[in-house]
Amino acid sequence: MARDFPPFPDDIPTHPLLIVDYEKVKNRDQDEIEKLWEAATKLGFWYLRNHGCSEEADRMFDLGADVMALPLSEKMKYEQGNDGASAGYKAAGANAVDATGEPDLVEFLNVSKDDVLAWPRPGKRSYPKPATDRMDSTIIPFFRKCMEVNAVLLGVFEEKLGLPSGTLARRHLDDEPSGSEARITCTPPMKDTERVAIGGHTDFGSLTVLFNRLGGLQVLPPGSDHWQYVKPLAGHAICNVGDALTIFSGGILRSNLHRVLPPPGSQANSQRWSLAYFTRPGNSVLLQPLMDESSMISNAVNTVGETHGLVTGGQTAGEWFARRIKNQRLDNRKASRYSPSYRWDLIAWAGP
Numbered sequence: 001m002a003r004d005f006p007p008f009p010d011d012i013p014t015h016p017l018l019i020v021d022y023e024k025v026k027n028r029d030q031d032e033i034e035k036l037w038e039a040a041t042k043l044g045f046w047y048l049r050n051h052g053c054s055e056e057a058d059r060m061f062d063l064g065a066d067v068m069a070l071p072l073s074e075k076m077k078y079e080q081g082n083d084g085a086s087a088g089y090k091a092a093g094a095n096a097v098d099a100t101g102e103p104d105l106v107e108f109l110n111v112s113k114d115d116v117l118a119w120p121r122p123g124k125r126s127y128p129k130p131a132t133d134r135m136d137s138t139i140i141p142f143f144r145k146c147m148e149v150n151a152v153l154l155g156v157f158e159e160k161l162g163l164p165s166g167t168l169a170r171r172h173l174d175d176e177p178s179g180s181e182a183r184i185t186c187t188p189p190m191k192d193t194e195r196v197a198i199g200g201h202t203d204f205g206s207l208t209v210l211f212n213r214l215g216g217l218q219v220l221p222p223g224s225d226h227w228q229y230v231k232p233l234a235g236h237a238i239c240n241v242g243d244a245l246t247i248f249s250g251g252i253l254r255s256n257l258h259r260v261l262p263p264p265g266s267q268a269n270s271q272r273w274s275l276a277y278f279t280r281p282g283n284s285v286l287l288q289p290l291m292d293e294s295s296m297i298s299n300a301v302n303t304v305g306e307t308h309g310l311v312t313g314g315q316t317a318g319e320w321f322a323r324r325i326k327n328q329r330l331d332n333r334k335a336s337r338y339s340p341s342y343r344w345d346l347i348a349w350a351g352p
C-alpha cells in the first residue's frame with residue numbers, strides 16, 4: 001500500500017488533542033499521567049506517541065489492502081450478518097449512519113481477539129485467506145502490541161479512579177471471550193466530502209487505539225454543535241475512551257461522540273484506510289459503575305445522579321455489544337421505531 005498521502009488541508013478548522021507519550025506513561029511519569037487523565041476526562045480523545053506499534057500497523061494495512069482487493073462475492077462469504085455478531089466483513093452500505101437510514105460508505109473487516117488467541121485452533125468464525133495466511137506474521141503481533149498498550153492505559157485509569165489493583169484488569173481478561181477486536185476500514189474516494197461515511201457514535205467498549213493516515217475523523221467537542229476534524233499526525237495513534245469505561249467510572253471518563261466523513265480537500269481523491277483496536281470487557285462482565293470499589297466513583301454517581309444518560313439496566317458487556325452491533329445494521333431497522341426526532345446518538349445507548 002502507498003505510504004505517502006496528500007497533506008491534510010491547512011485551511012480547515014481542526015480540534016486539538018493533547019499528545020500523550022506512551023513510554024512515559026508506562027514508566028509512571030506523573031506529568032504525563034496528568035495529561036492522559038485530563039484528555040480522558042475532558043474530551044475522551046488524545047494522540048498517543050511512542051506507542052511502538054507502527055510497523056505492526058503498517059503490516060495490517062497491507063493485509064487490509066489485500067483483503068479489500070478480493071471480489072465482493074468472496075468477501076461476502078465472511079459477512080458479519082444481522083444477528084449482533086461483529087467479527088467478519090461488513091460491506092459498504094450495510095449499516096445506517098443516521099435516523100433516516102442513510103447507508104454508510106465504508107467496508108471493513110473485524111478480526112476477533114478470541115479467534116486470534118485461539119489460532120491455529122478454530123475460533124468462532126473464519127476469515128478471508130489473506131488474513132489467515134498472515135495470522136502469525138501480522139495479526140498476532142499487532143494484537144499483542146495493542147493489547148499491551150490498552151492494558152497499560154487501563155492500569156493508569158484504575159489507579160487514578162482509586163480502584164483496588166486489578167479491578168479493571170479482571171474485567172478485561174485476555175482469556176475471557178469478549179468483543180475485543182481489530183478493524184481495518186476502507187472508504188472509497190468520494191467527490192462529496194460532506195456525506196457521512198460512519199455515523200456519529202461513541203465506541204462501545206473500554207478503549208480504542210486508532211491508526212489513520214488521512215483526515216475524515218471528526219469529534220463533537222463537549223458543549224458544541226459543530227463537528228470538528230481531528231488531523232492525523234504521522235507516527236501518532238489516536239486513542240479514545242469507550243462507553244464501558246464511562247459506565248465503570250460513573251461518568252468520570254468520557255466516551256465522546258465522533259463520526260467519519262470522506263477525507264477533506266485534495267485527500268478526497270484517495271482511498272481512506274483506518275485501523276483500530278477495540279478493547280472491550282469480557283462478555284460476562286456487568287456494565288455498572290464500580291461504586292463499591294471506589295469512593296471517587298460513588299461520589300461521581302451521587303453528584304451526577306446517573307451515568308451521563310447511559311442506561312445499561314445492568315446488562316452484561318456481551319449483551320450490550322450484540323445489541324449495539326445489531327442496531328447499526330440497515331436490515332434490522334424498522335421505520336416506525338425511528339422518527340426524525342429520534343436521538344440517533346442515543347439509540348445505541350438506551351434504545352431498543
Ligand SMILES: O=C(O)CCC(=O)C(=O)O
Binds near residue numbers: 185216217259274276
Ligand atoms: O476511521 C476512523 O477514523 C474512526 C473509525 C471509528 O470511529 C470506528 O470504527 O469506531
Ligand SMILES: [Fe+2]
Binds near residue numbers: 203
Ligand atoms: Fe468509533
